[in-house]
Amino acid sequence: MPRAAQTSRRRGRRQGEPVSRDAVLSAAKARFAQDGYEKTTLRSIADDARVDASMVLYLFGSKEQLFRESLRLIIDPDVLVAALTGDDGDIGTRMVRAYLGVWEAPDSAGSMRAMLASATSNSDAHEAFREFMQSYVLTAVSGAIGGGGHARLRAMLAASSLVGTAMLRYVMKVPPLSELASEDVVTLVAPTVTRYLTADATELGLPD
Incomplete structure (x- = not known):
């Protein structure tokens, strides 16, 4: 034995x-x-x-670099690009639905909450998250909407709406946003995301 x-x-x-x-x-x-x-x-x-x-x-x-690389296991830019280039509904609806899906999937929900909470409370995690957004997510999204001088800014504006929604809904859990059904959130947020991504530059007020 x-x-x-x-x-x-x-x-x-x-x-x-x-x-x-x-x-x-x-x-x-x-x-x-x-x-x-x-x-x-x-x-x-x-x-x-x-x-x-x-x-x-x-x-x-x-550790900062490892954190940045592990973010790619949680937020796959290719998933967002697939949503942007799909043909099921308008672009904002596809984008918001895909993003909320990452937040609510059992294998990524906890990681998403920890990632965003860490990025807002720790300077190293914040820098890693910022570089991940710039190097991967914004690059992929801006490329999917045609590139050009305003594409990256449009992608950033859309991201600001999505990240803000996630912070209030999933991290801080502030009602009534945290209590709404996912599809209700999609309905409310999608028009803003669509506008950021597709509206005429002059109407949107983008700088020259």
């Missing part, structure tokens, strides 16, 4: 077994959702992924 010390020993990664970036990112996503940015350590992520902490640092450089 194995000794107790042997049966309780933690089973780590075997010597020479390749380290998967995806495994580390998956562990980081779960840990950030559970503990938030400030309380999460590279050591805890490494333990969850069954790798050495030095390997996590080697792969991603810093």
Whole structure:
């Protein structure tokens, strides 16, 4: 019969077994959702992924960079682009419905709340979120609506409406917005998002 010390020993990664970036990112996503940015350590992520902490640092450089990369597991810019380029209803309705769907999906809801809460309370998480939005989300969305000088600003205006709605509805849970059915929120918010993305530049008041 194995000794107790042997049966309780933690089973780590075997010597020479390749380290998967995806495994580390998956562990980081779960840990950030559970503990938030400030309380999460590279050591805890490494333990969850069954790798050495030095390997996590080697792969991603810093906790901030790892946080930024893990955001891509939560908010996939391709999902938003698919909503923008679809043909089911108007562009704002598709965009808002897709965005709320990410917030309400069981496998991403907790991560979304932790991500946004961390971005508003920690300077490193804030910077990581800002760079993620600029480098991935806004670039993808502005490209989907045709690029051009105003596309990035239009995408930012639409994002401001979506992020503000999410903050009040899912993070701060302020009624009556937090109590509405999802489709009611889509109906209310979609016209504003559509206007930001499609209205004439002069009518919208965009700078020259």
